[in-house]
Amino acid sequence: MPLFSRIVIVGVGLLGGSIGLAAKKNKLADCVVGIGRDEANLRTARDRGAIDLATTDFERGIRELGVPESLLTPSDSSLSVFTNLEFGEILPELIVIGTPVGSIGDMVWESAIAIDRDYYPREDGGDSSLPLRNVLITDVGSVKETICARFAGLDAEPLPNGCRFIGSHPIAGTERSGAENASADLFENRLAVITPTEPVQYEDIGLLKRFWHGLGSSVAEMSPLEHDRILARTSHLPHLVAVALAAGLLPEDEPYTGTGFRSTTRLAAGPPALWSDIIDFNSAMILDAIREFEGSLTALRKMLEQGDQSGITAILKTAKRNRDRLS
Amino acid sequence: MPLFSRIVIVGVGLLGGSIGLAAKKNKLADCVVGIGRDEANLRTARDRGAIDLATTDFERGIRELGVPESLLTPSDSSLSVFTNLEFGEILPELIVIGTPVGSIGDMVWESAIAIDRDYYPREDGGDSSLPLRNVLITDVGSVKETICARFAGLDAEPLPNGCRFIGSHPIAGTERSGAENASADLFENRLAVITPTEPVQYEDIGLLKRFWHGLGSSVAEMSPLEHDRILARTSHLPHLVAVALAAGLLPEDEPYTGTGFRSTTRLAAGPPALWSDIIDFNSAMILDAIREFEGSLTALRKMLEQGDQSGITAILKTAKRNRDRLS
Numbered sequence A, B: 001m002p003l004f005s006r007i008v009i010v011g012v013g014l015l016g017g018s019i020g021l022a023a024k025k026n027k028l029a030d031c032v033v034g035i036g037r038d039e040a041n042l043r044t045a046r047d048r049g050a051i052d053l054a055t056t057d058f059e060r061g062i063r064e065l066g067v068p069e070s071l072l073t074p075s076d077s078s079l080s081v082f083t084n085l086e087f088g089e090i091l092p093e094l095i096v097i098g099t100p101v102g103s104i105g106d107m108v109w110e111s112a113i114a115i116d117r118d119y120y121p122r123e124d125g126g127d128s129s130l131p132l133r134n135v136l137i138t139d140v141g142s143v144k145e146t147i148c149a150r151f152a153g154l155d156a157e158p159l160p161n162g163c164r165f166i167g168s169h170p171i172a173g174t175e176r177s178g179a180e181n182a183s184a185d186l187f188e189n190r191l192a193v194i195t196p197t198e199p200v201q202y203e204d205i206g207l208l209k210r211f212w213h214g215l216g217s218s219v220a221e222m223s224p225l226e227h228d229r230i231l232a233r234t235s236h237l238p239h240l241v242a243v244a245l246a247a248g249l250l251p252e253d254e255p256y257t258g259t260g261f262r263s264t265t266r267l268a269a270g271p272p273a274l275w276s277d278i279i280d281f282n283s284a285m286i287l288d289a290i291r292e293f294e295g296s297l298t299a300l301r302k303m304l305e306q307g308d309q310s311g312i313t314a315i316l317k318t319a320k321r322n323r324d325r326l327s
Helices: A014-025 A039-047 A058-063 A074-078 A101-114 A145-149 A202-214 A224-247 A251-256 A259-269 A272-281 A283-305 A309-326 B014-025 B039-047 B058-063 B074-078 B101-114 B145-149 B202-214 B224-247 B251-256 B259-269 B272-281 B283-305 B309-326
Strands: A004-010 A029-035 A053-055 A093-097 A135-139 A163-165 A167-171 A191-195 A218-221 B004-010 B029-035 B053-055 B093-097 B135-139 B163-165 B167-171 B191-195 B218-221
Touching (some): A004 A058, A101 A145, A135 A202, A167 A224, A224 A259, A224 A272, A224 B259, A224 B283, B014 B029, B014 B039, B101 B145, B191 B202, B224 B283
Parallel strands (some): A004 A029, B135 B163
């Protein structure tokens, strides 16, 4: 039996598309729905088998599995519709928000509301205690605190329509983007960090872990803040360093770049809009990491100025030891 | 007809071994001799077909093609000996110094002297105008000025025994080392920089160009200083940046590094001894490059401090444009 009746992927880019491919390959859901704005990208995702159904209509994609006739493949007609079933009678559904960091929080809310817009807000005083569907929502954003804080704590307004949110961040990816670059094994032997915040159901944590395990990843659990502090150092700082190197490349130097320069600056080819969001959302932690790095670089520069070759050799050795451990 | 009667590679590591493999593959010489200190590495080079003859005896390797019996393969007995032939009657020989930057200059001198130690120095006033062999010497070091200055200018003592030196630097390599990691196509579609300095024979420049072309590379010609200034920015700076990032990796962060961190720090896995030399030999140019990079990083950090997202986005876009051009 699959883990979910269906998985809805909002934003079928590199990560969303790879989740679709891996979920289909590992049979984690009866049906994978892809919602996006770029029809060509959605078609690519569907043609590659990352999603069963593709739609640009957000509400229909979330609510009814309804998609434009023109995008349906013949086999799609066999798909069942899971609305209007009692909570508990059906397998849970999973909504994965794969949009840029800046819009994830809104997309979580919009997804929960779209399940039944008449149902929420319930200002007529009707019974809103019985959710119609069992929906867990997660995301794949590289920053967690800003996103998770909105749904965390006793003061936070609970998501409507039986939805719960737990943040995820699979530490996987490439500098490329779009469903065309998605891959079914992107998450294999990788680590996915999940960042549950109170109030949280123990069962949801277990479900989300099984999801990432099902995609081939191991799972680490930590607070959103702890995640952001670590990733500022291991991902966001290297990204900015690659960016500063690539941005500083003189046109006349271009022919004299080798594989080393390419490797060190590979991350700089990533999508600027996506990274601008990440940097903005995690700026405090990233600033700490940059300042730390500036200190290391200044120390290295001073050794050079003083001709301290043994000091430089010691740093070269430490760096090699650290880097060799990662291979 | 091959380009050279023989090629002698002094230091059969990643680059030296790859030159051997590529020279054999492209039939650039009748015979490739490998000289080194590490017998196991030399055996690997010979077993992989990078060299025909291997020896740890520097003088014999340079002078007589003589190698210890134990290292000879049966086919070696067919090799001719090129000593004692008149200059001009024979194909030129090429000696490629593949040792770390710090020892290249000495190895060039030692190689030239070893061709005929009795012949040089000629203190008895005998005729030293007739060289016995036609030998071009080059190297593969990542720094050129310190090495080439020793053989440049009218005041420089000329190399004995008909030897001439022109510096080379193939912009190719990996973070790995040793003959086991050598590859016949390492130089294909790469750029080799040659840095001829006066006095130089026009024919030697042509010969060296044909050598690098024969290995699959295109060739750029520039002064040693210009080479060092450019490579400080395109190779030595990225190396130190990768080193500073890798050296600063906290043990507890290790599990949370992804392919991005690995790519950005890949260079840090390079051999510390080799890089310590390069940094030492090109420290002035590298200092300029580091200071420039520190300025870029500080500017980026200030944008973050001021929440200047459009400024950051502009840099992300410049970096992506530059990086995309390299792919």
